[in-house]
Amino acid sequence: MSGAFLTDIKTLRKRAREHIAQGAVTPGYHADRDTVVKLLNEALATEIICVLRYRRHHFMAKGIHAEGVASEFLQHAQDEQGHADLIAARITQLGGAPDFSPDGLSTRSHAEYVEGESLEDMIKEDLIAERIAIDSYKEMILYLSDKDPTTRRMLEEILAKEEEHADDLANLLEGLGHR
Ligand SMILES: [Fe+2]
Numbered sequence: 001m002s003g004a005f006l007t008d009i010k011t012l013r014k015r016a017r018e019h020i021a022q023g024a025v026t027p028g029y030h031a032d033r034d035t036v037v038k039l040l041n042e043a044l045a046t047e048i049i050c051v052l053r054y055r056r057h058h059f060m061a062k063g064i065h066a067e068g069v070a071s072e073f074l075q076h077a078q079d080e081q082g083h084a085d086l087i088a089a090r091i092t093q094l095g096g097a098p099d100f101s102p103d104g105l106s107t108r109s110h111a112e113y114v115e116g117e118s119l120e121d122m123i124k125e126d127l128i129a130e131r132i133a134i135d136s137y138k139e140m141i142l143y144l145s146d147k148d149p150t151t152r153r154m155l156e157e158i159l160a161k162e163e164e165h166a167d168d169l170a171n172l173l174e175g176l177g178h179r
């Protein structure tokens, strides 16, 4: 197979040596790094807000003896924490700094922190937040396309998990109706 579209290996090695200080970001990185870091910091804020909301819901549901729903909320909180960690790690790989500041956290986040009164309210608010996360991850994936495949793949995996979460919540909501 001829590698007409591939950059020859000598050129690749030379370029890699030229920008050693930039770590994982090579001249072959075609995305706008500042924009990607900014988008990832918004996603990080979203995940942190989701961790906080799910943990609150976990303890509140436990308080009203809804054990099944409470443990689902805890599982989601742990998944969102995992997403936050993946995103923060990728931000540093790109030479950026993950923003964990509580100041303005809810403004940077796409999803909201809503406490919810009843169990049904909590599940509904979580479902809304998941749907917002799903839409924003889809948009980011489209934006990245083949400019930053590593970040894109990470976001695709997170997106799949958020879709699973939305599905879990829709089932919980349906279960409540049939009680
Ligand atoms: Fe998440």
Ligand SMILES: [Fe+2]
Residues within 6 Å of the ligand: 050, 076, 080, 130, 133, 161, 162, 165
């Ligand atoms: Fe989620």
